[in-house]
Amino acid sequence: MTKKYRNPEAILDIHEKPKPLPWLGLSLQHLFTMFGATVLVPRLVGLDPGIALVSSGLGTLVYLLITKGKIPAYLGSSFAFIAAMQMLMKTQGYPAIAQGAMTTGLVYLIVAMIVKRSGSAWLDKVLPPIVVGPVVMVIGLGLAANAANSAMFNTAGEYDFRYVFVALITLALTIFFNMWFKGFLGLIPILLGIVSGYFVALITGIVDTNIITQASWFSLPNFEIPFVQYQPTLQIGAIVTMAPIAFVTMTEHIGHLMVLNKLTKRNFFEDPGLSKTLAGDGVAQIVAGFIGGPPTTSYGENIGVLAITRVHSVFVIAGAAILAVALGFVGKISAVILSIPNPVISGISFVLFGVIAASGLKILIENKVDFDKKKNLIIASVILVVGIGGLVLEVGTFTLSAMALATVLGIALNLILPEVSRSEED
Template sequence: MAKHPSNSVKYGPAEKPPLGQWIPLSIQHVFAMFGATILVPILTGLNPSTALFTAGTGTLLYILITGAKVPAFLGSSFAFIPALIAISSAYGVGYAMGGAFVSGLFYTLVAFIIKKSGHGWLNTALPPVVIGSVIIVIGLNLAPTAMGMAMNDASGNYSLYCLMIAAVTLSLTIIANIFSRGFFSIIPVLIGLLSGYFFALIMGLIFPAYALIDFKSVQDAAWFGLPTFALPKFNLVATVTFIVVSFATICEHLGDTLTISKVVGKDFYKDPGLHRTLAGDGLATLWASFWGGPPNTTYGENIGVLALTKVYSVYVTGGAAVIAVLLSFFPKFGALIQTIPSPVLGGISMLLFGTIASSGLRTLVDSGVNYEDKRNLTVSSVILVIGIGGGTLSFAMGKELTFTLAGVALATLVGILLNLILPKEHAV
């Protein structure tokens, strides 16, 4: 994979920033992942503090397994939400954690197979036309989430006031990204977030009826708390359900690892190897199951921070993991971060998610993909429509359980199959 020009990279994966920069850079990643990481346990009835603990410790485990070479952050996976809810409702949380445990084992099994078979087949299955298109899908698939946070109020209704907060936040983030110099040039997300937060706070004081920030949850939260421990339980339905979902999340892992590789300019499929990244993801999920935390996955929000700041230091993502663990023990600080208004996060996400999609466009351009070739045009077109259009493959596995392969995972799988099936000799 092509490397970035050396003068564009602020810190490489192995470089450690000075402490005065290190901490703010790590906090920037914490802000990026926080909302989504605690949303999953809220939706599934799990403990948000435990999710923060397992995300942080899971990321540290991932860094260890990948030899501190991949600057990824692992947070709560949205793909497992239906399975977590269904199994918890039918059998109890312990069996849902058992399913997550088995899912982690399945990841490591696939990682072992990849280690033995090599990754050469991936170059055939995932040429630039597939890679670039999937990365675009990953970014644009998140676009509705960003716009929903930016435009809608707490009830889900359109709000011009929320859109104004998001627009101001986005504008300040863009200004910080383009015009800042020195250290400030690598923390535009943090600058934009803090600026947007204080703008929303001031507007709420001027117009109390539109106040978006409420500190009551901070006042009610305890200063100190401990993560829970949940011993996994096992049955056949939970095992099969989570393994089936794992096929989809493994496809997502392929796409996310490709995206990080293109952003950083290093081929992480080769070094540390896809088997290590997959094993790191799987063991982090296995670890989370012992604590009652949701399964983990690499986060697009944090990939967006990497792409925007060009700070690829594993020390920075590792620092974010440590901060997440510390926050899990201090619910009051976690509650304070939860007061960040959704429009502020939406304004920042517009830039972060768009940056991911732009990385996919750069992949197609840099690789010289020829769209006069009908084969390339077909593969790319189908991936984009399925991934961005919300394509879904779904079928019942029982009275209350449904297998679903959708979005990025389905688009990646279809793209790989089309690339393998369509004959090359029919190129124009």
């Protein structure tokens, strides 16, 4: 019997279980990291944030179950569907969003079956290091502008020095905790950074405590379950609107797997296999749509936590998922986390997004990508500028995000361009 592989760089590897108290702290760290973005999506669309928490937790547990507990990924509310959901909410109400969300999950399942039959060996040709490296960098840097804006502008859209001050102090404290603390405290620098930043934000007066005082301790989310809360009918418009976006989020799904492969020193495309990861994501989206939540997707923020802490345990991810489900019913605690101001999250994001981007750069360096070759230089240039610049392709109601467009262009250029240009042949 062969000995199971253990990543020597990990403090806690994928199947290693922490002790109870550290386990709680590590899981809370992931919960706090994903909370702001996960509840922001339903707030923008008009859904109950409590349902988003429950659906993200259940979706993550489903994903871990289907991938056999081999991938430490947390699933939260997807931003890719916001525009489509806003339009459907105004014109047809939540039942249309639910049907669209469940349809996107079915698209994932169909693609998963195709991948299972054809295998994933084609990925090495479609996604070589020259494509993977810049795409991973775009995943990290693509949200850099949003993080910076959230650190500068208040809710009225005005530049606020207090916001910048809180973001920079949060950043500085997080770096300090990460570099100088050891033991258990050295494993939770993100959580410590958020808590410290929150107290600084309280002192500067940018925390809305009314959210906390007005919240009740127990709060039942407004679930939207078919045949219970509403009678479902076929919504062709919702299906046509949301189904194509599944292919956009699939590129993000694959991009996040690339980062996780690098962090954990494994190949998840082979084990448990891309078909399993797509199926897990698809079923999670169906579960979310069934109970009234927005579609889910893997979160780069939580991947950033894995990179910084080097704690890759799926038990920690599962703990965060269980806490998310529980908090969906605890109004007070949800309100406390909801009251965390944007500059605190931004201060943390400066580190998280940067670590992901640096992972992409590391891929290029370790694979010794030759940038004297014109093909490599062009591919990297296009991916980085399109992805970080935020170029979006819109055709009717279909929208291709900047990250997805950059990935598609990178793959296409890699397949079309010759290995050596004519000028290099001379």
